[in-house]
Amino acid sequence: MNLDLLISEIERKESFLCIGLDVDLAKIPTHLLDDDDPIFAFNKSIIDATHHLAVAYKPNIAFYEAYGLAGWNALKKTIEYLNQHHPKLFTIADAKRGDIGNTSSRYAKAFFEDLDFDSITVAPYMGKDSVEPFLQFDNKYTILLALTSNPGASDFQMKEIDGIEMYKQVLTVSKSWIGSENLMYVIGATQAEHLREIRDIVPNSFLLIPGVGAQGGDMGEVCKYGMNDGIGLLINSSRGIIYASKGKDFAEAAAEAAHELQQQMQAILHDR
Amino acid sequence: MNLDLLISEIERKESFLCIGLDVDLAKIPTHLLDDDDPIFAFNKSIIDATHHLAVAYKPNIAFYEAYGLAGWNALKKTIEYLNQHHPKLFTIADAKRGDIGNTSSRYAKAFFEDLDFDSITVAPYMGKDSVEPFLQFDNKYTILLALTSNPGASDFQMKEIDGIEMYKQVLTVSKSWIGSENLMYVIGATQAEHLREIRDIVPNSFLLIPGVGAQGGDMGEVCKYGMNDGIGLLINSSRGIIYASKGKDFAEAAAEAAHELQQQMQAILHDR
Numbered sequence: 001m002n003l004d005l006l007i008s009e010i011e012r013k014e015s016f017l018c019i020g021l022d023v024d025l026a027k028i029p030t031h032l033l034d035d036d037d038p039i040f041a042f043n044k045s046i047i048d049a050t051h052h053l054a055v056a057y058k059p060n061i062a063f064y065e066a067y068g069l070a071g072w073n074a075l076k077k078t079i080e081y082l083n084q085h086h087p088k089l090f091t092i093a094d095a096k097r098g099d100i101g102n103t104s105s106r107y108a109k110a111f112f113e114d115l116d117f118d119s120i121t122v123a124p125y126m127g128k129d130s131v132e133p134f135l136q137f138d139n140k141y142t143i144l145l146a147l148t149s150n151p152g153a154s155d156f157q158m159k160e161i162d163g164i165e166m167y168k169q170v171l172t173v174s175k176s177w178i179g180s181e182n183l184m185y186v187i188g189a190t191q192a193e194h195l196r197e198i199r200d201i202v203p204n205s206f207l208l209i210p211g212v213g214a215q216g217g218d219m220g221e222v223c224k225y226g227m228n229d230g231i232g233l234l235i236n237s238s239r240g241i242i243y244a245s246k247g248k249d250f251a252e253a254a255a256e257a258a259h260e261l262q263q264q265m266q267a268i269l270h271d272r
Numbered sequence: 273m274n275l276d277l278l279i280s281e282i283e284r285k286e287s288f289l290c291i292g293l294d295v296d297l298a299k300i301p302t303h304l305l306d307d308d309d310p311i312f313a314f315n316k317s318i319i320d321a322t323h324h325l326a327v328a329y330k331p332n333i334a335f336y337e338a339y340g341l342a343g344w345n346a347l348k349k350t351i352e353y354l355n356q357h358h359p360k361l362f363t364i365a366d367a368k369r370g371d372i373g374n375t376s377s378r379y380a381k382a383f384f385e386d387l388d389f390d391s392i393t394v395a396p397y398m399g400k401d402s403v404e405p406f407l408q409f410d411n412k413y414t415i416l417l418a419l420t421s422n423p424g425a426s427d428f429q430m431k432e433i434d435g436i437e438m439y440k441q442v443l444t445v446s447k448s449w450i451g452s453e454n455l456m457y458v459i460g461a462t463q464a465e466h467l468r469e470i471r472d473i474v475p476n477s478f479l480l481i482p483g484v485g486a487q488g489g490d491m492g493e494v495c496k497y498g499m500n501d502g503i504g505l506l507i508n509s510s511r512g513i514i515y516a517s518k519g520k521d522f523a524e525a526a527a528e529a530a531h532e533l534q535q536q537m538q539a540i541l542h543d544r
Binding site: 150162 | 294332334335337338339340341344345348368369370371372373375376378379381382386387395396397398399400401402403417420421422423424425426427428429431432433434438441442445
């Protein structure tokens with residue numbers, strides 16, 4: 001999908017919520033475990049209950065790979081369900097891939113063509129030729145890890161190269177890559193104070209913001225410093241929504257948790 | 273498997289060759305395409321023809337993900353075949369994964385437990401808590417990207433932080449992580465001149481060296497500067513071996529190409 005559609009959906013739904021589908025069989029309601037495909041059954045219920053409140057869904061691929069063939073199959077059914085029933089939702093394969101050029105092309109083909117995701121998260125460590133293969137697809141987006149929400153972000157991302165933090169080097173250098181108009185960036189919500197400077201470097205890019213809620217990020221702060229004229233933010237919540245209840249009411253509870261975040265977003269959009 | 277076994281296999285076979293199983297259906301012999309599972313049929317033939325010449329096999333996971341469920345199934349059959357028939361071979365999932373802690377645990381479980389690989393390649397960008405979950409498994413190894421063989425290595429890895437290149441920071445910092453005795457490192461063969469300094473930082477670690485051959489790295493240089501008392505090197509070749517012929521003699525041609533590299537390694541081991 002193209003960004004104009006994403007932005008118009010944000011405005012129509014008054015939401016820039018992304019829901020993380022990080023499915024752990026130990027955490028989903030036990031009655032679903034009798035289903036032939038409990039992972040897909042869980043995802044379908046969550047999507048059915050929340051699709052009017054969110055603009056994006058983000059399965060973290062690790063959770064599917066952990067279940068081998070069954071997990072891969074559930075992932076395929078989930079993205080097919082999203083694309084068939086909700087084609088205006090933006091889909092993110094949270095895969096954090098990245099390899100030498102001809103190998104990155106393989107990952108791009110797997111996630112953009114075979115699975116037909118709108119976007120994928122990619123790690124920058126291997127540089128330009130590891131990312132550019134992802135940027136060559138029309139209306140497909142590459143969400144580059146810049147500043148993540150975990151404690152390890154301080155190990156390398158916050159270290160200074162020529163007086164400028166590594167994550168800012170990633171933002172700056174990536175703007176020169178071929179197809180950079182298809183780049184978005186991961187910026188952890190726990191790092192909201194850095195968003196002002198980040199917006200100086202990438203004023204127009206969409207930012208995918210994990211870490212609101214469970215990891216302690218503050219939505220108001222993130223929006224204050226991170227929002228741009230085209231909104232430019234996708235705020236992700238995973239566990240806080242999908243595991244809001246472990247009972248038979250899990251989907252309703254997820255909708256309630258999503259609605260609460262959507263209401264905060266609506267208020268922020270009205271106050272602009 | 274443990275490192276003592278790997279080292280004794282290197283000495284017994286007089287080889288520290290790793291064969292990269294990067295299977296592309298457009299490049300394998302066409303007669304295999306009639307097989308129910310051409311990817312596995314290809315891998316099995318390559319393994320059968322070369323297992324006495326190599327000590328490690330490294331499927332790059334991208335090539336399997338690109339074929340969706342069929343690819344994932346072929347990967348599973350390949351690792352099962354290696355573990356059942358050649359349990360003394362060291363197996364590497366070239367996956368370049370890395371995510372926040374609880375998610376990295378998922379990847380570790382997928383590759384170390386479900387698929388039962390001996391090791392996995394991991395990207396360092398997200399820091400300590402993204403890597404440590406991989407280090408908590410006995411007799412399982414995490415091969416951290418340090419200095420890669422592609423041109424993009426110069427974008428970030430070679431940049432200096434406090435006067436020290438990023439890849440050296442990765443080597444140094446990672447030594448303090450819990451479970452660091454299970455770390456190995458990826459060092460591209462195209463960067464052989466850096467191996468002397470690398471050995472000053474990680475004298476005892478195994479290094480996985482891609483880029484000999486197709487990408488232009490020189491084996492003699494790599495061994496001169498990179499070898500330690502326990503050998504400490506796994507030199508990978510992928511395309512140069514598995515695509516040595518596209519005819520019905522592909523397995524014999526692969527064995528010949530592998531034998532040529534093994535002979536070079538034997539000579540180097542004798543000259544020590």
